[in-house]
Amino acid sequence: MANRGPAVIEARGLAKRYGATEAVAGIDISVARGATAALLGGNGAGKTTTLAMLLGLVVPSAGSIRVLGEDMLRHRYRVLHRMNFSSPYTDLPHRLTVRQNLIVYGRLYGTKDLARRIDRLAADLQLGHVIDREVGKLSSGLRTRVAIAKSLINEPELLLLDEPTASLDPDTADWVRTYLEQYRASHGATILFASHNMGEVERLASDVMMMRQGRIVDRGTPAELLARYGRASLEDVFLEIARERPDEAAQ
Amino acid sequence: MSRFSPARVNAMLLRYVYLLTASWPRTLDLIYWPLVQMILWGFTSRFLMSNSSYVARAGGVLLGAVLLWDVLVRSQLGVSVSFLEELWSRNLGQLFISPLRPYEWVLSLIAMSVVRVAIGVVPAVLLAIPLYHYSLFALGLPLIAFFTLLVAMGWGIGLVLGALLLRHGLGAESLAWAAVFVLAPVSAVYYPVASLPHWLQYVAWSLPSAHVFEGMRTVMFEQRFAWDHFVAAGALDLVYLGIGAAAFLYAFGLARRRGSLMAQGE
Numbered sequence: 001m002a003n004r005g006p007a008v009i010e011a012r013g014l015a016k017r018y019g020a021t022e023a024v025a026g027i028d029i030s031v032a033r034g035a036t037a038a039l040l041g042g043n044g045a046g047k048t049t050t051l052a053m054l055l056g057l058v059v060p061s062a063g064s065i066r067v068l069g070e071d072m073l074r075h076r077y078r079v080l081h082r083m084n085f086s087s088p089y090t091d092l093p094h095r096l097t098v099r100q101n102l103i104v105y106g107r108l109y110g111t112k113d114l115a116r117r118i119d120r121l122a123a124d125l126q127l128g129h130v131i132d133r134e135v136g137k138l139s140s141g142l143r144t145r146v147a148i149a150k151s152l153i154n155e156p157e158l159l160l161l162d163e164p165t166a167s168l169d170p171d172t173a174d175w176v177r178t179y180l181e182q183y184r185a186s187h188g189a190t191i192l193f194a195s196h197n198m199g200e201v202e203r204l205a206s207d208v209m210m211m212r213q214g215r216i217v218d219r220g221t222p223a224e225l226l227a228r229y230g231r232a233s234l235e236d237v238f239l240e241i242a243r244e245r246p247d248e249a250a251q
Numbered sequence: 252m253s254r255f256s257p258a259r260v261n262a263m264l265l266r267y268v269y270l271l272t273a274s275w276p277r278t279l280d281l282i283y284w285p286l287v288q289m290i291l292w293g294f295t296s297r298f299l300m301s302n303s304s305y306v307a308r309a310g311g312v313l314l315g316a317v318l319l320w321d322v323l324v325r326s327q328l329g330v331s332v333s334f335l336e337e338l339w340s341r342n343l344g345q346l347f348i349s350p351l352r353p354y355e356w357v358l359s360l361i362a363m364s365v366v367r368v369a370i371g372v373v374p375a376v377l378l379a380i381p382l383y384h385y386s387l388f389a390l391g392l393p394l395i396a397f398f399t400l401l402v403a404m405g406w407g408i409g410l411v412l413g414a415l416l417l418r419h420g421l422g423a424e425s426l427a428w429a430a431v432f433v434l435a436p437v438s439a440v441y442y443p444v445a446s447l448p449h450w451l452q453y454v455a456w457s458l459p460s461a462h463v464f465e466g467m468r469t470v471m472f473e474q475r476f477a478w479d480h481f482v483a484a485g486a487l488d489l490v491y492l493g494i495g496a497a498a499f500l501y502a503f504g505l506a507r508r509r510g511s512l513m514a515q516g517e
Contacts, residue, residue: 016510018509018510023510048513049510052344052510052513055348056347056348056507057344057347057348057507057510057512057513058507058508058510058512058513059504059507059508077254077350077352080348080349080350081349081350083348084348085345085348087344087513089341089344089513090341090342090343090344090345090513091340091341091342091345092340092342092345093266093270093336093340093342094340095270095273095274095340096266096269096270096273097269100266100269103262103265104262104263104265104266104269105262105345105349107258107259107261107262107265108259108262108263108346108349108350108351109349109350110256110258110259110350134273150345
């Protein structure tokens with residue numbers, strides 16, 4: 001794995017068990033500052049659970065997590081204002097307008113000069129024309145942009161994204177990826193995202209962690225993975241890894 | 252960042268105010284039932300005043316009870332409905348990856364409950380004055396005590412229901428709407444606790460609301476403030492709030508262990 005600086009995320013032996021189901025089975029994660037890392041895996045591979053544990057939203061069954069130098073299991077409130085998250089599986093209040101949502105979340109994160117920050121995000125993400133419309137009345141593409149605006153309201157040093165371009169048309173998805181790349185470069189931010197979109201992973205990620213059945217089964221840069229498996233695309237690598245699954249039903 | 256942030260509590264309060272002010276039917280819904288109750292019981296009281304010695308001894312005893320009962324109901328619903336808003340909008344995950352602490356959220360729910368009580372009950376109280384020449388304000392300073400005690404009880408119940416919602420999701424929604432009404436018969440809202448079966452009186456005396464309504468009747472019938480009921484209701488409120496807060500925080504911790512905060516919704 002490329003290592004360009006001190007680790008922003010450092011998880012050791014991270015595990016989550018729900019009754020008899022092992023959602024995440026003792027994984028190690030290290031993401032360097034300024035990197036864009038991807039958790040790549042099929043449905044039920046444990047990507048979302050892993051992100052939720054890194055965010056402090058789910059308590060691990062075992063393991064340790066340090067994010068931005070803090071122990072997330074004991075002191076997550078010391079760093080939550082320095083990170084943010086976006087997912088198509090958690091909504092923003094539909095009956096609030098875009099501006100109202102950004103005001104509420106900006107205040108929750110203690111964003112300085114909030115009005116200017118909202119104006120800036122609205123301009124950058126081309127939300128100016130819908131800023132006073134209710135989120136629930138927007139198209140899925142616009143809603144995704146609003147979710148990204150919310151996730152950037154505090155100018156996070158660490159951005160966690162769960163399938164950031166799910167349900168977007170190719171043009172909007174490409175636009176979102178470009179914007180995220182620009183944000184990372186301009187802010188020196190670190191991004192960890194979960195996806196099963198190979199093109200997205202190849203385009204954005206410098207480090208890829210391949211997950212299957214709650215385990216990280218391989219990792220490396222996209223080029224390293226392609227070379228290791230002798231494949232032409234990450235999709236082929238993914239299929240080779242994904243099809244070595246003895247017990248998909250367990251997922 | 253400081254441990255407690257009034258700014259985050261205000262942010263959540265603002266979120267609920269935005270929601271309330273965005274839809275006039277929501278505001279109307281808050282006012283509707285207290286008004287209907289007040290009108291129904293107002294006319295009932297007017298009839299009974301000329302046909303019942305109990306009501307005739309203190310005009311407005313039923314109407315006062317109706318209005319104060321609505322304070323309790325609106326207070327509990329104020330907490331529960333704001334809570335439900337987050338489940339309906341699948342927003343819990345977003346909230347709790349932010350620096351918002353659970354107790355800051357609880358404080359915002361409580362503050363919003365006061366707003367909802369004011370919007371719901373005050374119009375009915377004011378309208379009773381021209382309609383029936385009855386003013387709840389005639390209770391004087393004890394009204395502040397009754398109001399505070401009932402609102403606090405509503406918070407305690409609302410927090411317990413919030414814990415159930417965290418545990419069971421929207422499957423427990425109907426409880427949030429209906430649970431408080433189970434307490435009406437044993438709260439002695441419209442009749443003295445002494446009229447309940449003996450064994451049920453023990454249940455009644457374990458409710459702050461029963462002490463409040465007994466206290467209200469003492470003011471109306473005997474023109475004195477019943478300190479014993481006031482102290483008992485206040486102490487019980489502290490117990491209810493303690494149980495509510497503990498249940499809520501326990502359910503929140505459980506939701507984090509079960510991984511259900513991100514998945515809350517339908």
